[in-house]
Amino acid sequence: MFGIDVPPLSWAVLGAAAWIFALRVIGVTLSTVRVLVMLRGRKLASMVMGFFEVLVYVIAIGQVVNNLSNIWNVLGYCFGFSAGTLAGMWLDERTATGFATVRIISRTKGPRIAEKLRDAGYGATIEWGMGREGRVGLVLAIVRRQEVDDVCHLADAIDEQAFVTVESAQAVRRGYMHLAQRES
Incomplete structure (x- = not known):
């Protein structure tokens, strides 16, 4: 049912995985910052970030689900989530508002x-x-x-x-x- 396919690396395969990775980094960074902004009581900023966070999530998950057996897309999604968490924390430390x-x-x-x-x-x-x-x-x-x-x-x-x-x-x-x- 969930056979894993390891397609040969090509520019198209790498590009798709990199696109998914970038989307997850952006989405999770937004998510991390949104939660921190929300905890500081900034409702409007939190709402706007939430909209874009979910928009990016839907685009990224759609790319993975369209070809769930492609391991490179799945790895791009997973690594993007991890990198996005770090990026959100880094951004919060740099801006240090509140x-x-x-x-x-x-x-x-x-x-x-x-x-x-x-x-x-x-x-x-x-x-x-x-x-x-x-x-x-x-x-x-x-x-x-x-x-x-x-x-x-x-x-x-x-x-x-x-x-x-x-x-x-x-x-x-x-x-x-x-x-x-x-x-x-």
Whole structure:
């Protein structure tokens, strides 16, 4: 029923597989970015990306289903999916839009970390909590996703043992935001 055919390589066979590969890279890249955009609450952008994602998917799957026994088309589809996932993640890292909540927990150096962040132009709020071994300082900073690494490095310079988590901030309203432009 599902006999696999390994047609001899020709420009036509390679071209068809490459076309399917390219379609899947585009489609899955759109899918990855669409989900990330959707999680940030951008409804219209997510809807438009979803339309093109499905359009590309239908074209690609149609090419594979028309000749399901052709292993080169199937491999192009599978490898395109994998490469598209990587491409979507790479694109998201490069664009890094939106905001993140950086939470830094330090046993003894919370106030110094907050002060260092403020000196660097970031807003920082400190709270106190109880950890397993006693009182801890909890520093919160809402920053642009592009600035997360900078904030983590500033915290590490004060306390290498600090526990750091980063979460996507769904919506940001008011408050103090770091407005300095990044150096290129």
